[in-house]
Amino acid sequence: MERTFLMVKPDGVQRNLIGEIVARFEKKGFQLVGAKLMQVSRELAEQHYAEHKERPFFGELVDFITSGPVFAMVWEGEDVIATARQMMGKTNPKEAFPGTIRGDFGVTVGKNVIHGSDSPASAEREINLFFKEEELVNYSKLMNEWVY
Ligand code: GTP
Numbered sequence: 001m002e003r004t005f006l007m008v009k010p011d012g013v014q015r016n017l018i019g020e021i022v023a024r025f026e027k028k029g030f031q032l033v034g035a036k037l038m039q040v041s042r043e044l045a046e047q048h049y050a051e052h053k054e055r056p057f058f059g060e061l062v063d064f065i066t067s068g069p070v071f072a073m074v075w076e077g078e079d080v081i082a083t084a085r086q087m088m089g090k091t092n093p094k095e096a097f098p099g100t101i102r103g104d105f106g107v108t109v110g111k112n113v114i115h116g117s118d119s120p121a122s123a124e125r126e127i128n129l130f131f132k133e134e135e136l137v138n139y140s141k142l143m144n145e146w147v148y
């Protein structure tokens with residue numbers, strides 16, 4: 001089954017949105033296979049956001065993601081990568097529809113509450129960057145018979 005990497009950013013943690021965000025993915029029918037509250041190091045932040053290294057806001061991005069704890073997660077489900085991106089909404093909360101996480105909780109692009117992998121290749125890269133294999137749990141849920 002497909003897996004994606006999702007992360008409640010420091011603004012989401014400080015604003016007590018971990019539970020709300022986890023609940024949305026649980027209620028949707030996706031399955032949590034790993035999660036941890038953690039402080040991101042500058043080194044990890046720079047690796048995670050390597051694709052944005054040349055962008056003018058790269059420094060701000062690294063400062064922000066290391067400014068407080070994040071809640072890192074791996075979720076599993078059919079088409080979970082694309083569907084989670086839909087549930088997150090557009091990168092800029094000003095353009096994100098109500099009903100999406102960024103549309104409901106974000107105001108500015110710099111503090112947009114959540115990160116989610118944007119492709120199967122990014123998902124694999126980011127899961128490996130943030131989690132060790134033994135931190136991910138393989139298990140089956142009876143719920144899945146009622147989702148699929
Ligand atoms: P992520 O899931 O966080 O990767 O967001 P995304 O895939 O929707 O957007 P993208 O990867 O293009 O950008 C990564 C992050 O950089 C965004 O989530 C924003 O928080 C931040 N970002 C993007 N554009 C700007 C900008 O113009 N200014 C600032 N300060 N941050 C930006």
Ligand code: MG
Pocket residue numbers: 116118
């Ligand atoms: Mg991105």
